[in-house]
Amino acid sequence: MGDEKDFRREQVRRQRxxxxxxxxxxxxxxxxAVLxxxxxxxxxxVGARLYSTCMQLDIHxxxxxxxxxxxxxxxxGRPxxxxxxxxxxxxGAEGFAATNLSRSPSAQPDEVPKLTPGGGGGGFGAVATTYLLRPSPPAGPVTLWCAWPxxxxxxxxxxxxxxxxxxLAEQVEVLWPLEDETPWSMTPPAPNVPPGGWFATHAPGG
Structure with missing residues (x-):
């Protein structure tokens, strides 16, 4: 049981x-800027947002x-x-460097800077992707690099x-304390279905 809790706790930590x-x-x-x-x-x-320990970059x-x-x-950002x-x-300063070219960023040590693609979308001739940079670079000049031969x-x-x-990172507003990394229950709550009907009869566990 302890091993399972440790595994789930590590999953939560990596997800965060x-x-x-x-x-x-x-x-x-x-x-x-046009990069x-x-x-x-x-x-x-087209946009950048700073958190206490990381940064989001909106790349179009x-x-x-x-x-x-x-x-x-x-x-x-996906080959x-x-x-x-x-x-x-x-x-950035102090030798800071991160790229989006790592094949498995989650497997790298936490202290290694990572630039990972997240959500996005677009249409014909337009693509939008939000990248997460963790950790944020030290104070000083920051250079964004781009290549697509x-x-x-x-x-x-x-x-x-x-x-x-x-x-600026000190100005980030914290809405509430981060919850303890105790893993959540892996079993979702039972769905609410109309009583006495077809779903009540056929839903799993009904």
């Missing part, structure tokens, strides 16, 4: 490391003409069948002002 804190209101950073562009493709940073990719096809997987992927990275985008870096990152 791969997502922004649900109990925090982030501070918006004044960062936006790089080719003849028919452009990569944009736009394409026109033939470049608008097959954007989604590679543009969202396609040919290994084609939009390469993104971030560097197959789409005509050579390695390019755009610098942003990160001199106030530590100060």
């Amino acid at each position: 490391l791969m997502s922004a804190p649900a109990n925090e209101v982030p501070v918006r950073l004044p960062w936006s 790089a562009r080719g003849e028919d493709v452009a990569v944009l940073l 990719v736009r394409g026109r003409g033939g470049a608008a096809f097959d954007l989604h997987m590679a543009a969202s 396609d069948a040919n290994g084609d992927v939009l390469c993104l990275g971030l560097s 197959v789409r005509g985008i050579e390695e390019t870096g755009v610098e942003f002002d990160g001199s106030r990152l530590v100060e």
Whole structure:
């Protein structure tokens, strides 16, 4: 029983490391720019949010003409069948560096900076992906790197002002204390169904 609890606790811990804190209101950073562009493709940073221990970056990719096809997987940071992927990275003070190229970021030590794709969406010729950077870089200049040779985008870096990152992180509002990492019950509650009807008869456990 103890081993199962430890396993579940580790699952919770890893899940939290791969997502922004649900109990925090982030501070918006004044960062936006065209990170790089080719003849028919452009990569944009349209927003950045700072949490107490991590950062979210909203990356948009736009394409026109033939470049608008097959954007989604590679543009969202996941290699396609040919290994084609939009390469993104971030560097900062004190040798800080993270990229989206790790095949298994959750298997890396916690202290290793990670840039992982999360939710997103889009349509024809447009892809939006939110990346999580953990931990946040130290205060100082922050450079976002981008490369996508197959789409005509050579390695390019755009610098942003990160001199106030530590100060701004202290302004993050905490809604409530983070719950203890005691694992939740793995059994969901029974669904509420209309009494005396077909579902009441046929629902599992009914």
